[in-house]
Amino acid sequence: MNSKILGKNQLTKFIDEFIGEYRVFAPVKKGKIIGFDEIASGKETCLDFQNTKQPPKSVFFPQTEVLFEYKKGEKGLEKAGSGDRDKILLGMRPCDARALVIFDRFFSSGEHEDLPYLQKRERTAVVGLACNHPLNTCFCTSLGGSPFGSEGMDLKLVDLGDEYLVEILTNKGEKLVEDIKWLRDAEESDLNRARDLAEDAENAMKPKISTDGLCDKLDGMFDDPVWEGIHQKCIGCGVCSFLCPTCWCFDVLDEDTGTGVKRVRIWDTCQFPLFTKQGSGFNPRPSGKERMRQRIMHKFNYYPKDFGEFGCVGCGRCVRECPVNLDIREVIRAVMSV
């Protein structure tokens, strides 16, 4: 599939091609914060950012999501969320797009697939945006990712300065651009330029953290004293998991609407004591030590054992946003040096 070239001055026009037929979600600047939101016009889009404070996982896995509604007095259950238009998620960084693949594997595994997630995923095209300038908290390359990675994307935009290279990665992506006749075909020089930028971005992320053998190493470390120290400064606020593009743990609760009942799933976190506290009062993860261990084990041991890859993409949000500066890269180093 040929790559295309999109002038930066054509970005609004490009996005407007989709508005109406699709619901489009893109980075939008609100005050000082850039975050993903649904847009009504291409001109709302702001691609001048390093990464958003929150990952766009809520497009597929909303913070609160109605699973179904039960109306009082009527006979059946009413399903929520049917008849929605297809979506486009534009401007997703490679780490966050790769996180979707981690979600995909998990939510489609086991005996019961997670329909609410998979339906949204199926009906959304991802237009990624390569990272020319990774942050100093980014560590995707230590975990098998790349600032120019394409996993999880249908199209990828690469910022070439005055224009974007549009890489077509899937049939879904092809379908998006096939009717946009005014896009010019990319030339060899454009591709070379993108390759150089990719190399620069990768080089900017050195040195990598060593994660070789991390999964196997953790196998024998469940009872290691290292966990006693690691969690000490953690205050258990859960922000690391709420902002994590690969955290999907949820709670399910009922909301009485007066005329019926909505069953809602909401984000939850393994960092809260109630997460595992049983009806009897017994809690298998009674302190921060067990809860921090669970988070680390899940991403670097349990998930890799089940799916063959780490459950962390190195986006660095938990590093940037932790109120007590607990750095997951330091945790990895501490574990690796045991």
Added chain:
Amino acid sequence: MSNPYIPNIAVIRKIITENAVNDIKTFEVVFEDPELAESFTFNPGQFGMVSYFGAGECPIGIASSPTDQGFLQFTIKKVGVVTTALHNSMEGQKIGVRGPYGNGWPIEAMEDKNIVIVGGGFAFTTLRSLAKYMLHDENRDRYKDITIIYGARNPGELSYKYDLENWGKRNDLDLVITVDKGDAEWTGREGYVPTILKEVSPSSENAVAAVCGPPVMIRFTMPVLTELGFQPDRILLSLEMRMKCGIGKCGRCNVGNKFVCQDGPVFTQKELESMPKEY
């Protein structure tokens, strides 16, 4: 692919108060959809996600036996929001039921073996399902000697007194009931389950032990079973965990990379030995 979170509607047709304190009740429910009521099958040891609309949903072991046709029973202790709402319900109340989930007791692998059932407190529910299944006329021949050791804090706390009475009359099982502390009328055994298990000393030869109870009972029961010669792959344990989805998605019932809702709740002691001690 269908939405796995949508429950089936079931109607509570009978409520049985199980204990003297009145905080444990058995709810007998029937699916509203007659086809489902007919076709629903499960293994003893599996659980359902039971919901009271407006209060929420929680995992409850199925207490009835697959040999009970057309209805399900859930024995529920009143401890939180959902269970309180259920306890306040009357017969005729519509509730939600999803399932069956989990692996259940390995009833086929247990065939042609001597069976030792060890239960404590109201965690006896799925062991009751197992016992009812094995003691059913259609199945009794497939199992050898059956020993049931069941304990509760006091006589008032013993669930399923109607079953215990029937089982006590049978000569094809060894039923041992114990209470931590008896009352004036109690003439049976007194003592904690692990102690009584040691006294009864069921043979481990060609035997499988199925255990469910509070953590403290399990902690002291396991060494006794080992002492009696039960090999780790012949000790079965049903684990308890907080759950929200029942289908391995909500992320909280894992022990290592195993989900208790999906890979369990029944594990052999051998399996547990290779898993982190986080249950």
